Amino acid sequence: MSTLPDTRPLADTAAERGGEWWRDAVIYQIYPRSFADSNGDGIGDFPGFTSKIPYLSELGVDAVWLSPFYVSPQADAGYDVADYRDVNPLFGTLADFDEFAATAHAAGIRVVVDLVPNHSSDEHEWFVAALAAGPGSPERARYVFREGRGENGELPPNNWQSNFGGPAWTRVPDGQWYLHLFDTKQPDFDWNNAEVADFFDDVLRFWLDRGVDGFRVDVAHGLIKAEDLPDQEEGETKKLEGGGNNGPMWDQEGVHEIYRRWHRVLAEYDGDRLLVAEAWVSPPARLARYVRPDEMHQAFNFPYMVAGWEPARLRRVIDESIEANEGVGAPTTWVLSNHDVVRHASRFGLTDPTSWPRGISADDEQPDAALGLRRARAASLLMLALPGSAYVYQGEELGLPEATELPAEVRQDPSFARTEGADTGRDGCRIPLPWTREAPAFGFGPSPELWLPQPESYGPLAADQQVGVAGSTFELYRAALALRGEYELGSGSLSWNLSDASVLSFTNGEVLVVSNLGGSAVPLPTDATLLLSSDAAPAPAGELPSDTTVWLRLPA
Structure with a gap:
């Protein structure tokens, strides 16, 4: 159906397996403002993104997901869309987008774009x-x-x-x-109106015709509101255990017919296109309804993301998620961080590594950076060994922490302003990436300009300090993605092993995964070969230190 040249490679490993590339894909989230800047204005742009395709290719990701880049007054960093069919001049032009997509496709990397259907900008x-x-x-x-x-x-x-x-x-x-379930400048569409449904069919086709491989759907559980818009009952909590939303504005039955309709639109196109839901729905069995065979293909596993660094909670969520998704024939989609949450390298460095702060300010408990990074590396290796798909938020492959000391005057998240600072907001996880340690703005662009300031701690974590450096977090991710593909962990299956209460141990195909979440070392099997360890320092043979994950190859 595309009216543009098809620049995607003719085959890749997913296609050779018969399609459904998304079932075991590792997808990298690009937050456009903060990925790479080419023109020196301090804001990321498509020519900057295109220049980093070799970096993403070396990392080994299967696809990228771009947060919104559409025409927008930027009241909520692009999630207030004024024109769904054009690129915001901040980020470049449609031609720049096409060049980025063509370059990504030539490198074997698919392109997923954000879709914001719950609301538009008030300037639409x-x-x-x-x-x-x-x-x-x-x-x-x-x-x-x-x-x-x-x-x-x-x-x-x-x-x-x-x-x-x-x-x-x-x-x-x-x-x-x-x-407006979000900012005043984000009025909610009425999805009972046929014009709205037809409009979004056209938006989908516009980007599918440009060759995009799928859509991440913002607020996927919020499009339909309860009939007659009843009051939210007194005592009805906004957040359920596991991160789910509750109330008459969330997870209504009518959303599923929307996604069946979109599924039919995507089926008109070749290449096995993707729909992934941002749906804060709990428990996992409820979330699995979004990925039934005729609806979406993936849904972010927020219960897993909020489980924290705690073995019993993690195991329960893993089991419930796999069971619920297998019941509808869908893969589970794992995630640890994104543009809306405190980075896991900082969450796991708090006194309570299961806590879920809405942000971290200078007045809050400051994370233990070394402990947080150690646990983040272990958690990432655990996640990447699980069967299914996984999402990586830009910078987590560098071990970036949350920026916790941003002054109030530089913060731009509307939730910070609307709550008069009671909600610290999400700016701390959206800081521009450091590419080169000895460069202005750590090489984010050709000038010192930045839309949000970088903490000094980002310098030693810059990409040029890690790519090709043994033991670095980047090289850990690169090795993990290569081994994940080699041993087909994403398309494998999980079998738990007996272990200590502080340890998660499972087998996936030929690989034994052991993650020690406890405070002291535990023994490892002596007849297995070490494939990869999250601990950059060598541990004594047959011993797994605390806050460490290893991948071992079992003897034949």
């Missing part, structure tokens, strides 16, 4: 028209507008709260209110 032409047209108009019917409560409509239509703090409703001059 549809919302501008909705405000101008007034109550009862077809233009307003594309969004969730309602009359207010109270004697004169002066109260919001219900008690829903924004995820970024404060009410989820804003009143317009003619008296009606519009819903």
Whole structure:
């Protein structure tokens, strides 16, 4: 169906196995503002991304996922989209996107783009028209507008709260209110409106025609709201155990028909295209409903991400996730960090490595950097040995920590402003990457300009200090991805072994994986060959130090 040249390679290992490349893929998240800058304005751009394809190829990832790069006023770092069919000039042009995609495809790397269907920017032409047209108009019917409560409509239509703090409703001059589950500049679409559904079919086809290999769907569990928009019940928690959302605005039955429709759109195209859900839904059995055979292909495993560095919790989530996904014939998709959460190299360095801070400021407990990195390396090696697909957030392959000392005046996350600083926000995990230690802005671009300042700790972790350096975190990831492919761990199966309560031990094909989450060393089998260890320092033979994961090859 594509009207553009097909620049993808004719075959790769996934295609040779009969397609469904996403079942065992390792997908690397690019956060556009912070990946690589080519023009010196301090913000990443497509020519910068293209220049780093050799780096990604050396790392060994199967695909990249690009967070939003569309035309946007950037009220929420691009998740407020004003034009779904064009590139924000901050990041370049459509031609720059095409060059990036062609270069990635030539290197055997697929391209997944972010789709933001729950809401648009308030500067989108549809919302501008909705405000101008007034109550009862077809233009307003594309969004969730309602009359207010109270004697004169002066109260919001219900008690829903924004995820970024404060009410989820804003009143317009003619008296009606519009819903925004996030920032005031992100009005929610009304997905009961056929125009909205048709519009997004066209958006999908626009990017599929440009050769993209799939879509990560933002707020996939929020598109449909409960009928009549009832109040959220008193005491009903916003977050469930495992990170799931609860309430009349989340995980409604109607979302599944949307994804069945999109599944049919993607099936019109060759190349086995992907839909992956950002759905904060718990328990895993509920999340698995998003990846039934006629819906999406993957869903981020947030219960695994929030489990922390604790063996019993990890094992329970792994078991529940695999069981639930196998029940619908889908792979499990593992993830430890992304652009919305504190980096795991810092979370795991806190006194409680199972805690889930919304951010870390200078006034909070400061992570133990060395311990956090040691555990992060061990956790990453554990995750990459699990059967299924895995996502890597840019910079985690360098062991980057959270930036915890950002002053208030440089923070840009709307959740920080809307809560008057009560929510530290997500800026600390979005810092521009360090590429070269002895360069302005650590080589992020050709000038010292940066949209967010880098901490000094990023210098020794810069890519040029790690690529080709034995024992570095980059080389650990590179080796892990190579061995993961060689031993087909992503398409394998997991069998638990008897072990100490502080140890996770399982077999995946020919590989024995042992992860020691306890405080003291534990014995290892003496008849197995060491393939890889998360501990950069050699350990005594037959011994596994604390906070370490190893991959061992079992004897034939």
